[in-house]
Amino acid sequence: MIKIKDIEKTYSKNSVETKVLRGVTFSVQRGEYVAIMGASGSGKSTLMNIIGCLDRPTKGQYELDNINVLQLDDDAISALRNKKFGFVFQQFFLLERTNALDNVLLPLIYTDEYPADAIQQARKLLVNVGLGDRIEYFANELSGGQQQRVAIARSLINNPDVIIADEPTGNLDSESAAEIMKIFSRLHEERRTIIIVTHDRDVAGNAQRILELKDGQIKG
Amino acid sequence: MTRVIRIIKESFRMVRNNRLRGFIMILGIAIGVTSLAMTVCVSVGVYENVMETVNKQGPDLIQVRPGTDKFNSPAAGSREAVSLRDEDYEAILQHIGNIDSISPVKDRKEIEVKYEDKNTHTRIFGVNPIWGRVRDFNAIRGSFITDEDVASAARVCVIGQIVKKNLFGDADPIGQTIQIMDVPFTVKGELESKGTSSEGRDRDDRIITPFTTYNMRVFRDSPLSQIVIKVKDIDKLYKTVEDVQAVLREQHKIETGEPDDFTMRTPQDLIDMAYGTSRSLIKVLTIIAVITLLVAGIVIMNIMLTSVSARKSEIGIRRALGARKNDILNQFMIECIILSLMGGILGTILGYCGAIILSNLDVSASNLTPLALAAAIVSCCLIAVVFGIYPARKAANQNPVDILRG
Structure with missing residues (x-):
C-alpha cells in the first residue's frame, strides 16, 4: 500500500546543503510490520516524517493506496494524515492539562466522519492499553509508559491504515518499553500495518522485516 | 457534531x-x-x-430677542437694547404665513405687588398661552392664562411659588385679588415650582399676565423682551426664519451688510446650546x-x-x-x-x-x-x-x- 521511489531530501541551512536522504526506494504491504533502523543522523526520522506526510521530499515519488501524495495540497494532506495514519512519537506529544480521554479523542476533532459512539470507542481503546482506571487523569499526571499508551490509543481512534511510531520506547525504561512493544505485536496480530523507526536492534527485532538506513540509503 | x-x-x-x-x-x-x-x-x-x-420647547420654535448675543459685533453689550417693539410683532403677524401660534413677551423686574396689607417686589410677564407651553410653565393649581384671557385683556394672573409665599403664606391664593401697580388682578392659578434657572434667576419669583392686559393696563409702550413663534409647517422652519429676519431688518431699516440688531434662535441653536x-x-x-x-x-x-x-x-x-x-x-x-x-x-x-x-x-x-x-x-x-x-x-x-x- 505504500510505494516509495527514489526519495531525496535536502536541507539547506545558511546556504549549506545537507542531503539527508539519497534515493530511498521501498514498499510496504498492508498488514506488514516493518522496522526502519539506523544510527542517529541516518535520516530515519526524516524518512518517517515523509511517510507520515508531515514533511515533503525534495525529489522522488510517493504513492499511498494509489494516491500520488506529493500532488496534494496542504488541506488534503492534513485530511490524509487524519484518515490514514496513527502517530506515536518518542516524546509522546500529548496535550497537557488534558485528560487521557480527551487526548485520545483529539484526532476526531478533525475528521469528516465523526462517529456517534466516539467516547465509548476512546474508552475502549484506553481499556485495551491497560489504562481503564486512568481515563480521567491529566496527561501530566501519568508516567512515561502510561503516556505512551495513551498516545497509542490516540493513534488508533481514527482506525488508521498505517501506524507510524518514531522511537516509541526511546524515553521509556525497559519494563515500560517491553509493554509498549507487546502492544505493537498485538496490533500486528490484529492485521494492522505498522512502521516503526528505531535505532534499537531489540525493538526492531519485533518486526517482520527490517530496513536498514545508512548514509541516506536503504542498505541491502 | x-x-x-x-x-x-x-x-x-x-x-x-x-x-x-x-x-x-x-x-x-x-x-x-x-x-x-x-x-x-x-x-x-x-x-x-x-x-x-428641544422637544419640550418644540422642534418647530423660533425665538427672537432684541440685541445680539454675539460678543464681537458692533451691537455687543446692547443686550438690553430696545430693538423689538409692538410694531415688529404686528409686522411679523402681517407678513409671515407659516405661524401656528405666536407670543410676544414683555417683562419687568422689581414691580410692587400688594395683597391686603402685604406687599412684595417681583417680575411681571405679559405673554400669550403658547409661551407657557414653550417655557414649560404650567399651573399646578387653578389654571394658566388662556386665549380668552388674552382676547378680552382679562385682569387675571398666575403667580409663582415665591410670590404666593410672600403674599399669602399658607392661605389659598386662587380667586383672590392682588394689586399690580395698583391695578387689581384676580389670581387664577399657581405655577409649579421651577427653582433657579441656569443663569441664576429664581424662576418661582414671578407673575404671569395675559399679554394684552399687561400691554394695555399696566405698562403701555414698553419694548418687547422676546417673540416666540411656533411654525405651522416644520419643513419650512428655516425659510420662515429667513422671512422673519427679512421682515425685522425691513422694520428696523438695516442696510444690506449691516448686522442684525436682534437675535434669532432655532432648535438647532438650542441643540448646540444644550x-x-x-x-x-x-x-x-x-x-x-x-x-x-x-x-x-x-x-x-x-x-x-x-x-x-x-x-x-x-x-x-x-x-x-x-x-x-x-x-x-x-x-x-x-x-x-x-x-x-x-x-x-x-x-x-x-x-x-x-x-x-x-x-x-x-x-x-x-x-x-x-x-x-x-x-x-x-x-x-x-x-x-x-x-x-x-x-x-x-x-x-x-x-x-x-x-x-x-
Whole structure:
C-alpha cells in the first residue's frame, strides 16, 4: 500500500546543503510490520516524517493506496494524515492539562466522519492499553509508559491504515518499553500495518522485516 | 457534531486551560470596553437630554430677542437694547404665513405687588398661552392664562411659588385679588415650582399676565423682551426664519451688510446650546475610549503571540493529527473572540457603573441601552479579529515538522 521511489531530501541551512536522504526506494504491504533502523543522523526520522506526510521530499515519488501524495495540497494532506495514519512519537506529544480521554479523542476533532459512539470507542481503546482506571487523569499526571499508551490509543481512534511510531520506547525504561512493544505485536496480530523507526536492534527485532538506513540509503 | 462545533468546543476547553492568559486578556479588553460603554452611555444620555429640551420647547420654535448675543459685533453689550417693539410683532403677524401660534413677551423686574396689607417686589410677564407651553410653565393649581384671557385683556394672573409665599403664606391664593401697580388682578392659578434657572434667576419669583392686559393696563409702550413663534409647517422652519429676519431688518431699516440688531434662535441653536460642556466631555471620553481600545488590542496581540509560541507543540500535535491550517486559525480566533467577549461583557458592566457614577456627578448618562451593548460587543469582536488574526495566522502557518522537531 505504500510505494516509495527514489526519495531525496535536502536541507539547506545558511546556504549549506545537507542531503539527508539519497534515493530511498521501498514498499510496504498492508498488514506488514516493518522496522526502519539506523544510527542517529541516518535520516530515519526524516524518512518517517515523509511517510507520515508531515514533511515533503525534495525529489522522488510517493504513492499511498494509489494516491500520488506529493500532488496534494496542504488541506488534503492534513485530511490524509487524519484518515490514514496513527502517530506515536518518542516524546509522546500529548496535550497537557488534558485528560487521557480527551487526548485520545483529539484526532476526531478533525475528521469528516465523526462517529456517534466516539467516547465509548476512546474508552475502549484506553481499556485495551491497560489504562481503564486512568481515563480521567491529566496527561501530566501519568508516567512515561502510561503516556505512551495513551498516545497509542490516540493513534488508533481514527482506525488508521498505517501506524507510524518514531522511537516509541526511546524515553521509556525497559519494563515500560517491553509493554509498549507487546502492544505493537498485538496490533500486528490484529492485521494492522505498522512502521516503526528505531535505532534499537531489540525493538526492531519485533518486526517482520527490517530496513536498514545508512548514509541516506536503504542498505541491502 | 460538525467540525466547526467540535473546534468551538475545543476552543472553550483551551480557554479554561489557560486561565492566567485569559484573565489578562479579559482585563485588557474590559478596560477598553469600560471607557467605550461609558462614552456611549454619556453620549446617549446627553443626546436624550438635549432632545428632551428641544422637544419640550418644540422642534418647530423660533425665538427672537432684541440685541445680539454675539460678543464681537458692533451691537455687543446692547443686550438690553430696545430693538423689538409692538410694531415688529404686528409686522411679523402681517407678513409671515407659516405661524401656528405666536407670543410676544414683555417683562419687568422689581414691580410692587400688594395683597391686603402685604406687599412684595417681583417680575411681571405679559405673554400669550403658547409661551407657557414653550417655557414649560404650567399651573399646578387653578389654571394658566388662556386665549380668552388674552382676547378680552382679562385682569387675571398666575403667580409663582415665591410670590404666593410672600403674599399669602399658607392661605389659598386662587380667586383672590392682588394689586399690580395698583391695578387689581384676580389670581387664577399657581405655577409649579421651577427653582433657579441656569443663569441664576429664581424662576418661582414671578407673575404671569395675559399679554394684552399687561400691554394695555399696566405698562403701555414698553419694548418687547422676546417673540416666540411656533411654525405651522416644520419643513419650512428655516425659510420662515429667513422671512422673519427679512421682515425685522425691513422694520428696523438695516442696510444690506449691516448686522442684525436682534437675535434669532432655532432648535438647532438650542441643540448646540444644550450640548454645551457635554460636547467636550464626550470628545475627551471618545479619545480615551479609542486609546484604551487600541491598548486592549495591543494587549491581545501580545498575549496571543506569546501564547502561540508557548503552545507550539500543541499546534504541532494538532497539525500532525490532521488539523488543517484553517482549523488552527479558527481555534485561535475563536479563543480570542471568547475572551474578548467575556472582557466585553465585564467592561460593559463596569462602564455602566461608571456611567452611573458620572450621572451622580451631574453628567447626564443614559441607562445601559441596547446601543451601548451592541457597541461593546461589536467593538470586542472587531478588536479580537483585527488584533487576533495575525497571531492566529502565525500559529496556523507553522510547519508541523518544524514544531515537532523543535
